Amino acid sequence: MPFDRRPSKAVSPPAPVPKLSKNVEVECSGCPIRHRAVCARCDADELARLEEIKYYRTYEAGQPIAWAGDEMGFVASVVRGVATISQTMADGRKQMVGLLLPSDFLGRPGRASTPYDVTAVSDVTLCCFRRRPFEGLMAATPHVAERLLDMSLDELDAAREWMLVLGRKTAREKIASLLTIVARREATVGLGAMTGRINIDLPLTREAMADYLGLTLETVSRQISALKAEGVLELGPQRRISVPDIRRLMAETGDDMDGGLIA
Amino acid sequence: MPFDRRPSKAVSPPAPVPKLSKNVEVECSGCPIRHRAVCARCDADELARLEEIKYYRTYEAGQPIAWAGDEMGFVASVVRGVATISQTMADGRKQMVGLLLPSDFLGRPGRASTPYDVTAVSDVTLCCFRRRPFEGLMAATPHVAERLLDMSLDELDAAREWMLVLGRKTAREKIASLLTIVARREATVGLGAMTGRINIDLPLTREAMADYLGLTLETVSRQISALKAEGVLELGPQRRISVPDIRRLMAETGDDMDGGLIA
DNA sequence: CGATTCCTTGAGACAGCTCAATTTCGGTGG
DNA sequence: CCACCGAAATTGAGCTGTCTCAAGGAATCG
Numbered sequence: 001m002p003f004d005r006r007p008s009k010a011v012s013p014p015a016p017v018p019k020l021s022k023n024v025e026v027e028c029s030g031c032p033i034r035h036r037a038v039c040a041r042c043d044a045d046e047l048a049r050l051e052e053i054k055y056y057r058t059y060e061a062g063q064p065i066a067w068a069g070d071e072m073g074f075v076a077s078v079v080r081g082v083a084t085i086s087q088t089m090a091d092g093r094k095q096m097v098g099l100l101l102p103s104d105f106l107g108r109p110g111r112a113s114t115p116y117d118v119t120a121v122s123d124v125t126l127c128c129f130r131r132r133p134f135e136g137l138m139a140a141t142p143h144v145a146e147r148l149l150d151m152s153l154d155e156l157d158a159a160r161e162w163m164l165v166l167g168r169k170t171a172r173e174k175i176a177s178l179l180t181i182v183a184r185r186e187a188t189v190g191l192g193a194m195t196g197r198i199n200i201d202l203p204l205t206r207e208a209m210a211d212y213l214g215l216t217l218e219t220v221s222r223q224i225s226a227l228k229a230e231g232v233l234e235l236g237p238q239r240r241i242s243v244p245d246i247r248r249l250m251a252e253t254g255d256d257m258d259g260g261l262i263a
Numbered sequence: 264m265p266f267d268r269r270p271s272k273a274v275s276p277p278a279p280v281p282k283l284s285k286n287v288e289v290e291c292s293g294c295p296i297r298h299r300a301v302c303a304r305c306d307a308d309e310l311a312r313l314e315e316i317k318y319y320r321t322y323e324a325g326q327p328i329a330w331a332g333d334e335m336g337f338v339a340s341v342v343r344g345v346a347t348i349s350q351t352m353a354d355g356r357k358q359m360v361g362l363l364l365p366s367d368f369l370g371r372p373g374r375a376s377t378p379y380d381v382t383a384v385s386d387v388t389l390c391c392f393r394r395r396p397f398e399g400l401m402a403a404t405p406h407v408a409e410r411l412l413d414m415s416l417d418e419l420d421a422a423r424e425w426m427l428v429l430g431r432k433t434a435r436e437k438i439a440s441l442l443t444i445v446a447r448r449e450a451t452v453g454l455g456a457m458t459g460r461i462n463i464d465l466p467l468t469r470e471a472m473a474d475y476l477g478l479t480l481e482t483v484s485r486q487i488s489a490l491k492a493e494g495v496l497e498l499g500p501q502r503r504i505s506v507p508d509i510r511r512l513m514a515e516t517g518d519d520m521d522g523g524l525i526a
Numbered sequence: 527c528g529a530t531t532c533c534t535t536g537a538g539a540c541a542g543c544t545c546a547a548t549t550t551c552g553g554t555g556g
Numbered sequence: 557c558c559a560c561c562g563a564a565a566t567t568g569a570g571c572t573g574t575c576t577c578a579a580g581g582a583a584t585c586g
Contacts, residue, residue, distance in 0.1 A: 087427045090519040095430040097423035108416055115420065142405070149412045153371055156415060157378065159422035160360035164350045166429035167358040167477025171542065206565065214430025219542055221566055237551080256353040434574070469533065479575055484534055500583080533582070540575080549566070556559085 026051075031127070036103035037077040038151060041143040049141070053133040059083075059120035061203070065106075066118045074128040075107030081124030082203055085116045086211060096212040098155070101185060105151055109135050122203040166214045169254055174213040175223045176252035178202075179233070183246060200241045227252070289314070294390070299366035300340040301414060304406040312404070316396040322346075322383035324466070328369075329381045337391040338370030344387030345466055348379045349474060359475040361418070364448060368414055372398050385466040429477045432517055437476040438486045439515035441465075442496070446509060463504045490515070 028034060028047050039050055056079070059065055065083060066072055078100045085098035097116065100106055106118065106126065129137075138145045165177045182202050206217040206224075213220065227233050232249055234242040243249050291297060291310050302313055319342070322328055328346060329335055341363045348361035360379065363369055369381065369389065392400075401408045428440045446461050469480040469487075476483065490496050495512055497505040506512050 085423075087423070089427070089431065089517055091517075093431040093517075095427040097426045110413070116423070139405075142402075142408075145405075145408060145412060149408060149415065150373070152412065152415045152419060156419050156422060159419060159426065160348075160350070160379070163360045163422065163425060163429055164352070164358040166426055168352065168356040205563095216543060217565085218544085218567085221564095222542090225566070254352055254354075254356075468531090480533085481535085481576085482574060484532095485574095488534070527586100529584100529586085531582105531584080533580105535580085536578085538576085541573095542571105543573090544571075545569090547566100547568080549564105551564070552562095554559100554561085556557105 028054075031079070033077060033079055033103040033127075037127075038105045038144060038147050039077070041147045042141075043143070046137075046141045046143055049137055050129065050144075053129050053137070055128050057126045057128050059124045059126070061120055061122045061124075063120045064117065065120055065124070065126075066114050066116075068115055068117050069113055071113050072107055072131065074130050075105065075109060075134055076126040076128040078102050078104045078106065079125040079127050082121045083124050084119050084121055084204075084208065084212075086119065087116055094211045095214065096208070097159070099182075099212070105148065107131070109138055109148070121208065171213075171215055171219050171223050172226070172252060173254040174215060175209075175220065175227065176232075176249050177255070178209060178213060179241065179243065180246075180250050180253050183243065183249075196246065198243045198246045200243065201239075202241065203239055205239075291317075294342065296340060296342055296366040296390075300390075301368045301407060301410050302340070304410045305404070306406070309400075309404045309406055312400055313392065313407075316392050316400070318391050320389045320391050322387045322389070324383055324385050324387075326383045327380065328383055328387070328389075329377050329379075331378055331380050332376055334376050335370055335394065337393050338368065338372060338397055339389040339391040341365050341367045341369065342388040342390050345384045346387050347382050347384055347467075347471065347475075349382070350379055357474045358477065359471070360422070362445075362475070368411065370394070372401055372411070384471065434476075434478055434482050434486050435489070435515060436517040437478060438472075438483065438490065439495075439512055440518070441472060441476060442504065442506070443509075443513050443516050446506065446512075459509065461506045461509045463506065464502075465504065466502055468502075 028039065028051055031037075034040070039047060042050060057076070059081075068087070080102050083100040083106070084096050085100060086094055086096045088094045100118070107114070109131065112131070134144075138148070161181075165174055169177060179200055179202070183198050183200050186200065187198070204212070206220045209215075210217040210220045224233070224235070227249075228235055231244065232252065234244065236242055291302065291314055294300075297303070302310060305313060320339070322344075324344075331350070343365050346363040346369070347359050348363065349357055349359045351357045363381070370377070372394065375394070401411070424444075428437055432440060442463055442465070445465050446463050449463065450461070467475070469483045472478075473480040473483045487496070487498070490512075491498055494507065495515065497507065499505060
């Protein structure tokens with residue numbers, strides 16, 4: 001059953017009716033990404049106005065969220081799940097250019113159509129805001145725009161870090177970098193420090209990793225096998241990866257990891 | 264001989280006296296990047312406040328503007344010249360992650376130190392704003408922050424386009440992509456349309472291009488020689504490149520260039 | 527003009543790609 | 557619960573685009 005929106009209020013017909021899913025989380029206050037998403041700095045008043053224009057939408061693993069060139073009537077925060085942002089060339093070569101994890105922002109205010117394919121990798125829940133009202137809200141209240149600027153600059157840094165990975169690192173270093181980055185991100189968000197054993201839950205197929213790293217899936221597989229053979233990582237079922245000693249993995253990234261957050 | 268500036272106007276003392284260079288351009292109204300830089304949307308009032316905290320600084324070709332890890336007391340707009348943003352790995356591998364052309368913004372409000380090396384490639388003039396006052400101004404007036412968000416999102420798009428280049432394109436396609444991007448940018452800014460013969464003034468050495476493209480300088484040289492041999496481009500003195508037919512070059516980028524701005 | 531820096535070109539090596547064959551995994555229905 | 561199926565992953569063998577190492581040549585600048 002789709003979440004039901006406030007049942008009162010004779011539904012204003014222009015609103016696009018999303019046809020999805022059972023979850024009915026409406027309270028921002030209880031939202032798992034409340035303090036990390038684009039709404040992080042909103043005060044009660046701003047939150048209330050966001051709440052008015054927000055709705056949830058879910059996608060199953062593997063489903064497209066948008067194709068390049070699509071009109072996107074909304075922008076959104078990822079509440080849970082993982083999605084990828086990718087570009088495809090005419091002959092099929094594909095490159096992932098972003099990974100959307102919970103609290104990440106999707107879409108660009110002021111632009112109607114995405115230039116990227118966006119795909120749900122695991123089951124994904126989005127907290128969507130219709131674009132127009134969101135843009136109005138951005139103009140009216142400073143905190144959303146401020147936060148979005150900060151998040152965008154973080155993304156730009158991430159993209160630049162990734163450019164180094166793509167342009168200059170070996171296959172092995174690329175794999176280690178991907179896993180380290182995801183591990184770091186998971187450590188930051190939730191539980192666990194960047195030390196000792198770490199479990200990485202990265203629901204990407206070998207092919208998806210390859211598209212991320214600018215490699216072929218065979219090369220990804222070979223490198224992972226090699227790292228496993230050397231004991232740097234262990235493979236569980238369900239694409240689960242366990243890293244006995246995160247520092248050994250980080251040592252394989254090629255980065256100067258002195259300036260690390262190592263205990 | 265460098266441009267000489269209006270010699271008049273007793274300098275207002277509070278401005279930090281840049282110890283550089285003879286040029287003293289003070290009027291925003293006559294600024295060549297007035298309508299494209301971070302100040303583009305400022306009204307007269309906001310501009311006046313910017314004018315109070317701004318000062319010019321110049322760097323000669325080849326000089327470093329900042330090293331990774333440096334404290335940066337200012338943020339800045341590039342007024343003229345070209346600078347590169349790059350990252351270097353411990354073992355010397357280097358990757359450019361950004362190209363700063365006139366009107367581009369340098370630095371991140373809210374952060375004291377750069378994570379990147381920034382280098383002047385040609386003689387560069389920056390319009391600098393001391394960081395603290397600039398941050399204050401951003402909080403106080405909406406137009407600067409708005410414009411900066413837009414510019415950052417454009418940069419993010421550019422970075423993502425670059426990720427495709429780095430991850431999935433062949434050496435030849437990389438060269439063609441770099442030249443096309445610069446040509447497009449030059450066409451947008453100034454003179455010339457994206458059609459017919461185009462002159463590209465890209466003051467990058469082969470090595471710098473290689474660092475940009477994730478290649479070696481030898482491969483860059485070979486590919487450029489090949490394109491020249493095929494008549495796709497002509498090499499002048501001073502690193503000047505002339506493209507007889509821009510569409511032939513664009514056809515080599517691997518992009519689907521249907522959606523082009525081709526006449 | 528020398529000296530330096532940048533560019534070009536060649537020849538051989540190698541990392542990662544391509545093509546191809548199994549094997550393992552995860553689900554599904556009998 | 558097991559047999560089966562398709563998708564994903566692994567592994568092998570040979571190929572190739574780019575890198576590495578090396579030697580000249582062309583600019584540019586005191």
